[in-house]
Amino acid sequence: MRGRTAIATTILFVVIICLFISAPKSWRTGASPPSVTGHYPYVKPSPLPWNPPSSKEPSGEAQADRLIVKVMLEDEDALWIDSLFPTWRKELVTIDKRFSKLHKGGNRVDKGRIASHYLIWIIENYKNLPETVVFLPPDQHTQQTSQSVIWTSSGSNLKTNISNLQIAFIQSSGFANLHCPTPSRCADLILPFRSPPNEFRTLEVAMPKVWQGIFGNTTVPEQLATAPGAEFAVSKTQVQKRSLDEYLKFWTWLHRTPMDDDTAGLVFEHLWHVIFGRDAVFCPEEKQCECEVYGKC
Template sequence: MLLSKLQYRLASVVAILILLTLDLLWKLKTGGTVRFRLGYQSDKLSPRIESNRVNGLKKPNGSKAWIYSGPEAEDKAVILAKTHGEDVSWVFDNLQDWKQAIYYMDEPDGGMLHPPLNKGREAMAYLTFMIDHYDVLPSYMVFVHPHLQGWPAAWHTDSKNHNQINSIRSLRLAYLEEHGYANMRCVPDPGCPAEIQVDRQDERRTAEHAMREAWPYMFGGNYSDIPKVIAQPCCSQFAISRKQALRRSQADYEHYRQWLLDTPLDDDTSGRVFEYLWHVIFGQEAVHCIPLKQCRCEQFGQC
């Protein structure tokens, strides 16, 4: 009796292994993607492959500008920064109609795009993209974090289940064309109505202290020219039009990045300075706090 039970269990295990093997072979045959313990692989070429070749295209030698553009891609791009271990396969798998520019912040041998220095969180990648692609900017650009969905990793993404794909797909490009800038988060807190108050004396609020030096450096003037309140919904995820981006010169973006390269501030503080300056850089008032219902309706069509 004991032997028959062991034989039955062994046969069951063998059957399961055969089924798993057949399933794997089917996915490979049909071009499906397979996730392995040590990474993400596909039988299709993509920027995930550490190579200079994507779908027969080559990155020009010595060129810093490069945007992956698949056969379905329209004149719009998703730009994001990733660190080692962050899975951004959702971009390639679900946003084929978007061009893609992914910065490998701490992997000099991975991917196609790298910042001059891994500093200031996502701000370094965003500014580097603007500088290196200034002459070839897409009509519409969305700058987002690498997290796909869920809480707490993607709590800042303002869509059902905090899903980044839903957020990007629902963005109304007609709104972006008209206004030039859209914060990808409509929920006002944190950020609105008065996140940065430069006259506030609170040593814990390091970004406010940093803003007193950063604003005059970037936009000219002196302390008295800094708005008393600077605000928008957090968290450095936004969209811009090419028309709006070109209202700043390439030298302007280089100037902003130089501040980031030179500052002795820690990454969190320097990154937060830009978190509450993106809307100013792209032509909005110092306080950019659109009412929640209006934002969701006009920017994302959720009326």
């Protein structure tokens, strides 16, 4: 009996040693397993790290007259911008492409992060702005087809469009969407007070609360429409018509909203024109846009 107990104890001891050796390192050290990006479902850390951007002091140096702010993925080729130098200077903001897989089926970077980087750049450079800024998002493979249609509708490619950009118009109007909208792109109005509500139009249903979260206690428009996108040009004067605190408020809303990154970014695609002084419904005719923005009259 005593011999059998000793054998059983020995076997148990061997099994424990084997389990210990084969266990993950975090079991043996007591450390938490490393976080892994790119998995679904994505759960934001709680509490969220809070590190709001702050404005740089005036540099005292002459700023570029025209600047392209390009948000890009790590392996993206943005060398084409160099061919626009010295007329256009550039600032490249690189983001981690692994965030493209935070959502099931995701194969592009989250748009919420694009809006965040635009706002961070504006906040940090608010006191050192160039006269004209063009904002461009990453080149996204899933949107290449639609993007080529957009730029073809302007009669040219992106590089040529920026070369043809009518700076006098940008300075006088303050803002221009680089997408000259076809009628179909502006036909889909967001109606925040649609009656009865269409629950399938989730952004529309959420817009009254979103609007007040971003713009404070201001009147929510009955209609909202533009050619959505994150490619636009804006003047220094127009940017500074809003205070630094307002841009920080926009950034704060983006980082505290329970919306997923994709939807939150889509919100800003529908609101950049409002942020930069245009009416809630901003849908210039395609030919008018091509003439005013690109000189194709």
